Amino acid sequence: MQKSLHIDPGKCTGCLQCEMACSYEHTGTFNPSRSFIKVFTFHDEGRFAPYTCTQCDEAWCMRACPVDAISIDASTGAKVVSDDKCVGCKVCTIACPFGTINYAQTTGKVVKCDLCGGDPQCAAACPTDAITYIDADWTGYDRMMASAAKSLPSAETTAG
Amino acid sequence: MSWTRKILRVNLSKGSCTSEPLNMEWAKQYLGQRGLASKYLSEEIDPKCDALGPDNKLIMATGPLTGTMASTAGRYSVICKSPLTGAIACSNSGGFLGAELKFAGWDMIIFEGKSEKPVYLLVQDDKVELRDASHLWGKTVWETDDILHQTHQDPQLRVACVGRTAENGCLYAAIVNDKHRAAGRSGVGTVMASKNLKAVAVRGTQGVGNLEDAKTFMAAVDAGKGVLAENAVTGQGLPAYGTQVLMNVINGVGALPARNMRDVGFEGAENISAEAMAEPRASDGKPNLTTNAGCFSCTIACGRISTVDKTHFSVKDKPQYHGASGGLEYEAAWALGADTGIDDLDALTYVNFLCNEDGFDPITYGATVAAAMEMFEEGVITTKETGGIELKFGNTEAFVAVTEALVANEGFGPDLALGSKRLCEKYGRPELSMTVKGQEFPAYDPRGIQGMGLTYATSNRGACHLRSYTVSSEVLGLPIKTEMGDAEGKPELVKAFQDVTALVDSAGLCIFTTFAWGMDNIAPQIDAACEGDWSVEGCMEAGERIWNMERMFNTAAGFTGKDDNLPPRLMKEAIKSGPTEGQVSRLDEMLPQYYQIRGWTEDGTVTKETQQRLSL
Numbered sequence: 001m002q003k004s005l006h007i008d009p010g011k012c013t014g015c016l017q018c019e020m021a022c023s024y025e026h027t028g029t030f031n032p033s034r035s036f037i038k039v040f041t042f043h044d045e046g047r048f049a050p051y052t053c054t055q056c057d058e059a060w061c062m063r064a065c066p067v068d069a070i071s072i073d074a075s076t077g078a079k080v081v082s083d084d085k086c087v088g089c090k091v092c093t094i095a096c097p098f099g100t101i102n103y104a105q106t107t108g109k110v111v112k113c114d115l116c117g118g119d120p121q122c123a124a125a126c127p128t129d130a131i132t133y134i135d136a137d138w139t140g141y142d143r144m145m146a147s148a149a150k151s152l153p154s155a156e157t158t159a160g
Numbered sequence: 161m162s163w164t165r166k167i168l169r170v171n172l173s174k175g176s177c178t179s180e181p182l183n184m185e186w187a188k189q190y191l192g193q194r195g196l197a198s199k200y201l202s203e204e205i206d207p208k209c210d211a212l213g214p215d216n217k218l219i220m221a222t223g224p225l226t227g228t229m230a231s232t233a234g235r236y237s238v239i240c241k242s243p244l245t246g247a248i249a250c251s252n253s254g255g256f257l258g259a260e261l262k263f264a265g266w267d268m269i270i271f272e273g274k275s276e277k278p279v280y281l282l283v284q285d286d287k288v289e290l291r292d293a294s295h296l297w298g299k300t301v302w303e304t305d306d307i308l309h310q311t312h313q314d315p316q317l318r319v320a321c322v323g324r325t326a327e328n329g330c331l332y333a334a335i336v337n338d339k340h341r342a343a344g345r346s347g348v349g350t351v352m353a354s355k356n357l358k359a360v361a362v363r364g365t366q367g368v369g370n371l372e373d374a375k376t377f378m379a380a381v382d383a384g385k386g387v388l389a390e391n392a393v394t395g396q397g398l399p400a401y402g403t404q405v406l407m408n409v410i411n412g413v414g415a416l417p418a419r420n421m422r423d424v425g426f427e428g429a430e431n432i433s434a435e436a437m438a439e440p441r442a443s444d445g446k447p448n449l450t451t452n453a454g455c456f457s458c459t460i461a462c463g464r465i466s467t468v469d470k471t472h473f474s475v476k477d478k479p480q481y482h483g484a485s486g487g488l489e490y491e492a493a494w495a496l497g498a499d500t501g502i503d504d505l506d507a508l509t510y511v512n513f514l515c516n517e518d519g520f521d522p523i524t525y526g527a528t529v530a531a532a533m534e535m536f537e538e539g540v541i542t543t544k545e546t547g548g549i550e551l552k553f554g555n556t557e558a559f560v561a562v563t564e565a566l567v568a569n570e571g572f573g574p575d576l577a578l579g580s581k582r583l584c585e586k587y588g589r590p591e592l593s594m595t596v597k598g599q600e601f602p603a604y605d606p607r608g609i610q611g612m613g614l615t616y617a618t619s620n621r622g623a624c625h626l627r628s629y630t631v632s633s634e635v636l637g638l639p640i641k642t643e644m645g646d647a648e649g650k651p652e653l654v655k656a657f658q659d660v661t662a663l664v665d666s667a668g669l670c671i672f673t674t675f676a677w678g679m680d681n682i683a684p685q686i687d688a689a690c691e692g693d694w695s696v697e698g699c700m701e702a703g704e705r706i707w708n709m710e711r712m713f714n715t716a717a718g719f720t721g722k723d724d725n726l727p728p729r730l731m732k733e734a735i736k737s738g739p740t741e742g743q744v745s746r747l748d749e750m751l752p753q754y755y756q757i758r759g760w761t762e763d764g765t766v767t768k769e770t771q772q773r774l775s776l
Contacts, residue, residue, distance in 0.1 A: 013399075013461035015454030016256075020229045023367060028374075030228050031263060031367025033316065043339065046450035046465035046484030106365075125229070127389065127459035 002077050004136040005113075005120060007050050011130035014041055014048035021125035025116055034104065036113040037122045037131075050131055052122070053100040053113040055079055061112070064095035077136070078115040086110055162224040162371050162689040163187055168266045168288060170281060172355050173214060173273030177281075177288045182267050187224075188692035189775065194250050195666035195706035197221035197239040197268055201248065202709060204270075207717035211243035211347075212329075212354040214274040220261070220320070220360065221269075223668025224690045227262030227368040227456075230381045231388055232670035234259045234456025241717070242346040243354075244331045244524070244579055245598040245622040248713045251334070251348045252626070252665055253320075254455030254463075255341030260318040263364025271355060280308070280321070280359035285366055293358040300324060300517050301336045308361045321359035322349040323518035328569040329353075330577035332524035340486025340516040341455065341463075346599060346621050349519050377688035384673075384681050385459050391676035393636065398462035398672065399452050403490035404434035406603070406631075411498075413635055413644065414740035415608030417601070418498045419553045420530035421594045421727075424605050424735045428503025432493050436505055437464070443471045448505055450484045460672060464488060468513070472506040474560050486516050491625070494603030495526025500533060501553035511563050518567045524579055527600035529562060531580040531592050532572075540587045547571035594730075597622035597723055606726060606745045607735050609634050611642070611650040613745035614754060617724045618654065620710040626671060628657035638675055647746040651754035659703035666706060705774040708758075708766050712776065721764030724751060 019035035027034050037052035059079045062070040069085035070092065072078070081101075086109040092101050093110060101112040113120075115133075123133040134141075165182045183200075190196040197219040209215040218240040225233040236258030242249035261269070264285050271281075278293040296304050301323040308319050318338060326333030326349040333349030334342040343349075371377045388394040397405045410416045411429040418426040430436060437449040446467065454461035466487025468475045475481040488496075488509055496508045515522040529551075535541040536551040543549065547565070549558045549572065565573035575583055580600055584593035594601050599622025606613030611630030619627040630653055634644040642653060660679060664671050667686055674682075679696045687694035694702075730745045755762060759770035766776070 013452060013454035013458075013463075015458050015461060016456055017229065017459065020457065024229065024378075027367065027369075029367030029369035031365070031369075032259075033263065033365040034367065043485070044483030046453075046467070048451075048453070127231075127385065127454075128461070 002136040003118075003133050004055070004139055005052065005115070005123060006132045006134050006139045008130050008142075009047065009049040011128045012039065012048040012050055013128060014039055015127065017125040017127060018050055018122035018131055021121035025121040034106070034111075036111055050122070051100070053079070054098065055113070055115070060095040060097060061092035061101045064091045066091060073114065073117070076115045076118045079112065080114045081110055081112060083107070083109050162228060162368060163192065164262060164265050164267050164368075166266055168269045168283070170269060170271050170290065171273050172271060172275040172279065172290070172357060175275070175290055177290065189702065190706060190709075191224065191663065191666040191686070191690075191702055192267065193221045193223035193226070193235065193237045193666045193668060194239065194252070195662060195702065195709075197237060198248060198250060198706065198710055198713070200268075200270065201239050201241070202713050205241065207241065207713050209241060211241040211246065211351060214355070216241045216351060218271040218348070218351050218355065218357075219268055222258050222262045222267055223666055225685065226668030227259040228371070228381070228668070228689065229378070229457060230669065230685050231385050231459040232455065232457060232673050233668045234458065235665075235668050235670055236261060237665060238335055238343040238348040240348055240351045242348070242621065243350050244347040246717055247597050247621055247719060248710050248717075249346035249348050249351075249621055250665070250710075251343035251345050253335070253337055253341050253343040254458070254670060255318075255338035256456045257318040257320045257337035257362060258668070259456045260362045260364050262368055263366055264362055265364065265366045269360070271352075271357060274354070275356040278356045278358050280361060281357070282312070283360070283362045283364075285364060296358045297327065298324065301519050302339055302517050304359055305339050308359060312361065314363055317361050317363050319359055319361045321519075322353045323520070324567060324569070325518045325520040325577065326350050326353035328577065330520055330566070331579045331582070332521040334515075334519045334521050336516055336519045342516065342519065342521075344521045345523065345624065371689045372691055373688045377685065380684040380688050384677060384685055387681055388459055388673060388676050393638065393675040394460045394672065395676075398460050398675075401434035402452065402462045402464045404437060404464070404488060404493055406490045407433035407493060408435065409635065410604060413608070414735065414738040415605045415635070415644065416494070416498055416603065417605040419501045420499060420527070420534040420592065421601065421605065421729060422534065424608060424740060425738045426498040426501075426503075428501075429498060431503040432488070432497040432505050432508055437466065437488065441469050443469050448509060449487060455670070458670065460670075462672060466509050468509045469506045472510070473557070474507050474510040481510060481513055485513055488512050491602045492522035492526070495523045495530075495600070497526075498603070499526050499530040500559055502556050502559055504556045507556045507560055511560065514563055514567055520566070523602050524600045525566070525576070527594055528576055528578075528580040528583060529559060531584055531594065532576065534592055535584070535587050535589055538589075540589055545572060545575065591728055594727055595623055596726060597719065599623045604631055605735070605740075606730050606747075607743045608740040609644045610647045610746055610750070611644070611653055613726055613730065613747045614650055614654045614750045615657075617726055617747055617751065618658075618754060620707070620714060626661070628654045628661060629671065630654060630657050632675060636675070639678060645740065645743060647749050651750050651757050654754060655757050658707050659700055661703070662706040663699050663703035666702070701774065705776060708770060708774055708776055712766050715765055721755070721762070724764055
């Protein structure tokens, strides 16, 4: 079964546990500036939104890469950058419509979410389940159920 | 490790910024943040110096856990001598600035001297410079934050700055970071402005690593997060209701002071409570509370993000206040509300916005207005002084008007900028100032909750609930239930809470974790991250050492046991009605025992033996 990161911004409190978990997994340091997931704060609206790569099937970044440095991890479906091959040309960062693959000055390579090999640490660290890792076919399941609940006739109506 | 082992020393008189190694010998004794910075302050300034003169220093300090994944590990503290109290000041703030400072590679910044012209400090990792801030002087906190983000084109920049009240010399001005988190108490913002330092803007990309034992640390952190999630207060109450969960609780047990502590119990409490903040309002169907919010690394997320009703008189013609921003916490709601007799939630939220926008402490401010209101009702202050404002208890329009006067530094504003002690002295009624060592009480009546009387009287920064929050035990029953009306056992309780708090405030963690965490949850996280003995015993001893060191600073500044007192109202005027009717503070019984347990003399001086025992 393929799984996807599922993000529910309504549950996010902006604590950045996900950014720290991501950077710790990939760099061994707590360093939000090197996290592949970012939490955006919309101050005047009082809203927070975690955002990262959605692992497109037809990945623009992968198609654009001139040196085939981005490949598919067969076990997770993640598009993974090979540091050995990446030449830091940044064409993928132009190709990605979502801005979720980025150049890192510290390494001279591009970086993106790799789903931590199937155990995404952002989801594990999120204290409010704003980020979960679930069946890729059913990322809409909770919202669908909530809508279904609204469509129920009231108990009184059905009792008769 | 987890300390970066680097201090940034900024001499504002010379305009120099230098890096120096952290004194690791002190770090192993005082941990970081509150403890370690207070040690530096004690060693580097004359406790008798003028708090607003160039000889005072201002230290922004992180703890060793700041910037790590430990829950709530985003705190920093500001340490200096306080202009409000003359005692040592240490104000703690959350948000994101503390962690950013750590990511830039600095454990603390020591500001010394005074700049000739307004400046701000820009920290980008190792690149550090003082820049001209003449264009920022006279701007609010919110404007300053926006301008610095525009100037540096860096959305990740974190800013701490002072607003106009600090520039105008208001004695309880705060340093506000991330627009609505504040090192709020004791006038640390006033000290910052006195040095012509407008802002500190920080961007760090180095991260925090090199933990002493990373694997053990992550296991301890995970266990700690689990404990917070399962605890009713930190897992449910605080995220859902914030600290405002207390408004109805404290009112219900008979410990909510009202109208300058003339009364206990506020009939309007429900209207300004957490429950009221969640109620949809008539005009637009939205509640006051937009969402809860977490500070850096915090898995509790008690922060309130609120809006004011756009049709409310206070903001009707002011669209700049129509967006969401930092909402009411319990202490602010009490001081701005119950203490002034005002139960208009929108007005209080608006005034709270102003406290953030221009950087002043809502506790001291609300309590100062309350003292002014009492003097107004007694005819000591008249409309002549207030500029025609009927400053009576419960007058919402008057409250909003004097707040705007404070921010504009006009009319009655400069009087209110003095704080209640100087205001009441000015008008010949010093006994009406509800303060200890010149700092105003927060939201727990010490006649109702006996431990809080001793807490206030002995707090090293003047009246404060965050030095030993015995409410946790006396009202909430955490970690053990004690009776709030009892004086017996409270000296021991207060000492234990003070020592634990001093240690938590020195680690980079938030004190709210201690609703769920004991030292056996905290010590393993510190011990795994840091070099040195941070066992439970080691942590408790460090906490006690820090408490005594602060006390010795205050003694050297001229304070004695006579300053460990409460206003006569709380010792003599019994609570008039409600569940705590008839009670007064029994401080006289508790204080001598407290001194004895502390190993102090009868007049509250730290003895030579105690100093030796704690390696002071």
